[in-house]
Amino acid sequence: MSGGALRIVPVSLPGRAYDIVIGRGALAGAGARIAALGSVRQAAIVTDAHVGPLHAAALEAELGAAGIRTTRVTVQAGEGSKSYAKFAEVCDALIAARIERKDVVVALGGGVVGDLAGFAAASLLRGVRLVQAPTSLLAQVDSSVGGKTGINSPHGKNLVGAFHQPSLVLADTALIDTLPARERKAGYAEVVKYGLINDAPFFEWCERHGGAVMAGGPELDEAVAASCAAKAGVVTRDEREDGERALLNLGHTFAHAIERIVAYDNARMVHGEAVSIGLALAFRFSQRLGLCPGQDATRVSAHLAAMGMPTRLSDVPGGAGTPEALLEAMAQDKKVAAGKLTFILARGIGQSFIARDVPPDEAKAFLRAEMAGE
Amino acid sequence: MSGGALRIVPVSLPGRAYDIVIGRGALAGAGARIAALGSVRQAAIVTDAHVGPLHAAALEAELGAAGIRTTRVTVQAGEGSKSYAKFAEVCDALIAARIERKDVVVALGGGVVGDLAGFAAASLLRGVRLVQAPTSLLAQVDSSVGGKTGINSPHGKNLVGAFHQPSLVLADTALIDTLPARERKAGYAEVVKYGLINDAPFFEWCERHGGAVMAGGPELDEAVAASCAAKAGVVTRDEREDGERALLNLGHTFAHAIERIVAYDNARMVHGEAVSIGLALAFRFSQRLGLCPGQDATRVSAHLAAMGMPTRLSDVPGGAGTPEALLEAMAQDKKVAAGKLTFILARGIGQSFIARDVPPDEAKAFLRAEMAGE
Incomplete structure (x- = not known):
């Protein structure tokens, strides 16, 4: 191409x-x-x-x-x-x-x-x-x-x-x-996200061509175009985020909470890095809830890590705070409806969905386990 | 009723x-x-x-x-x-x-x-x-x-x-x-405006019932309902002010400039008072440009004045500045397109229209004449 x-x-x-x-x-x-x-x-x-x-x-x-x-x-x-x-x-x-x-x-x-x-x-x-x-x-x-x-x-x-x-x-x-390599990698997290949301073949394409994308080859143009087309499709169907558009927040409930914990200090964590961790967490949380095969969660983290991106709360320089602080930060997010936490979860790669009433206790137990390095 | x-x-x-x-x-x-x-x-x-x-x-x-x-x-x-x-x-x-x-x-x-x-x-x-x-x-x-x-x-x-x-x-x-009488009167200027825009019979109704509206009789409810219905009609047809909705700005190019001159000091002038002066000015400007019969301009000022409202630049406590300052204030208004002044003018009571390219010199000459008390 x-x-x-x-x-x-x-x-x-x-x-x-x-x-x-x-x-x-x-x-x-x-x-x-x-x-x-x-x-x-x-x-x-x-x-x-x-x-x-x-x-x-x-x-x-x-x-x-x-x-x-x-x-x-x-x-x-x-x-x-x-x-x-x-x-x-x-x-x-x-x-x-x-x-x-x-x-x-x-x-x-x-x-x-x-x-x-x-x-x-x-x-x-x-x-x-x-x-x-x-x-x-x-x-x-x-x-x-x-x-x-x-x-x-x-x-x-x-x-x-x-x-x-x-x-x-x-x-x-x-x-x-x-762009500095760190910024390129951070942006790449959002590229991967489109595959994870609803396009497993594109995630596979990322697994094969991620290196070339990062190197700025013709694959970069292809990745940007595919990402824009994916986003344009979602936005055209649901401009105001009454439904499907929320899927674009895959990984973002976690990411925003992490960014809040580091007080939006880009020296510690830029948005795309937080998204990378958020994507990995969303899949591991889905796995823990019995929704998603462990091998898919592993594959997500493996690809992100292979591209040099963070995938764990322990990757946050200076730490990601306590489970309670993260949960409190999530509750401040826009994606709260009637006091319940909304997460984007997945039944597998390319099979994300909106979970509108995740019990805060489940989220807290998950975060505690993540922090304990389980 | x-x-x-x-x-x-x-x-x-x-x-x-x-x-x-x-x-x-x-x-x-x-x-x-x-x-x-x-x-x-x-x-x-x-x-x-x-x-x-x-x-x-x-x-x-x-x-x-x-x-x-x-x-x-x-x-x-x-x-x-x-x-x-x-x-x-x-x-x-x-x-x-x-x-x-x-x-x-x-x-x-x-x-x-x-x-x-x-x-x-x-x-x-x-x-x-x-x-x-x-x-x-x-x-x-x-x-x-x-x-x-x-x-x-x-x-x-x-x-x-x-x-x-x-x-x-x-x-x-x-x-x-x-409400203090001053606030009631100020609001009434906007009621009158709807008649002046496109509803001569409603302006006549105002001439007959203005006193009762101000006194808070059942005519008040009727005036509010008629005003809301008039505005709702315009807004439904042109929500974003691409056209007709601009008519609702009748009197407002002058009013906003006056408010700017008095530095939004409500002790000197509240918005509705500025609109009252603006309505009278819009009709006198239309008259001066040969668009509107003098008797209509006179009737507008007469009704507003009869209701105790200001109708002249000399009614602005502390003065309305210079013609140049007013013109400069108008040029700051949103109703500027491609550097030209847009005014809402009228061919008579109930016959307003959008004039998109009023020469600034005409406006300045008019303001100068108004200030000279001509």
Whole structure:
């Protein structure tokens, strides 16, 4: 399969359809593609202090050549920017730049920038156009697609935000080359997730080609496209997470709790690493509940570990706290309904399902056993 | 017409239909009506320091009797609470109360509380249910209906927010009795607006019954119901303000600029007073542009003035600044497209239309003439 051509994954939401453009050089066509949205006079590029210096100037030149004026808004890199204060700062910067309803906000960065800029675009004038230009693997395969935007509260992650679909996603896979290995691996956890949710053959493909994906071969484009297509399918069927979309949270109830325990300190754990542990835990928990064959749980952990990713609570630098603290952190998660814990569990690889009333005691006993190294 | 029975105005948005319940005692049925939404375990009542002590306890008792747990979140009264900081505070209070997706946020107060609590409900977990319980005439006839929520930026009013339709609106007209006369009059400006937009017979009804509306007779219920029905019609046809809904901004481009000039100081000018001046200005501007008969512009000002409301820029305590400052304030408004000023103008009473490219020079000349008392 050639790595040269761009792939386009359409997201066919009624009235808000958009394209995900994937491949090496996807950003080079940004000017023409954004101009083609129509009536765009201005673009505000929201980026962070790491990504901006690397990629913003090229994007600005692209947009300028297409007759689109640009402004740049730079925030600090890192999860700390998903705050109420930064939300206010970005909104005010967009207002000061006089961004109008048909203008675009371009989120150039990883998941943090996408979530923050996305929520600002959703809220500015009650909604202006958003273009996602994800620069991390994690953002390309997950957060830039599907319209979830938001910030963190001191009480927990992503608790405040909006559903705001982008008008365009430009996933330039050449940008992944320059990512630190740790970030590439972390993003890969979300790729594997799509196989685990409902596509066993894709998980097998990952087992065979994970190394090539990580090395940035043509398999990388294929993995990003397959991930985006999987997510687009789910989002099209259930935009607001009334049902099926919750499956995308496989591993995430655990992951969010772990991130809370480490106080969102990226030096200790980035989101994708927490997801990697979360995926392994979801399968082991399913196994413990008698739902999933042990060999499937083992295979999940084995592949993640083979790719150099963490799979156990003991892999959390500085420790993952107590079972009680983790459980309390889970109870803060959005995926709580009527006080009951909701987990995404699995009957096997590619056979995930929503379990809406997992007894907290079962979860606690499982966490205790995990921590005891059983 | 009886003032005893409740009136119900349905808002028939596909998938998000809701009722506006209007009349004396509408809040007394709050428990049963909110419980009837289904799966409501908890209600967070967001109110302000004026309204809360008067009405929150009765509402809490109502909800308690229906088996719904309540929390109360109280903010300072006044426009100052429509800030980024209060938004964060209310969101965090709702999270701390563990409001879940099917629980409700009840906005008990005037437009400020409705807008602030509404934006928090829209954003919390990317959207929880909202019940509007408007306690001011202005909120009952305008801001509680139609789903616009938001806060102010230092750059201008309502520049950050969301479209978030309520699940129910409870407009208890008995609460209007206790409002200061100034607040009642201010709300009445929005009632008159509906006649001016597209319903000349309703404007004539206002001319005949305005006094009775203000006195709180059965005509008050009729005015609120007619206003809600008018707004519901517009919102159903154009929820996102791509077209017709902009007509609801009649008078508001001027009003927002005036409010900006007085720095949102309610002691100088409340929103409804600014709207009253704005309506009179919109008709006089239309007259000046040769669009509207002078007698219609005169009739508009005469009725507003007869009801004790301001109709001239010179009525702004402390003055309305310079024409340049007002124009600059207008250019900050959301109703700017491609740098051109959009006004709602009129060819006569009940014949408003959207004018998308009013030359700024015409507007400046008009404002200069108004200020010179021509």
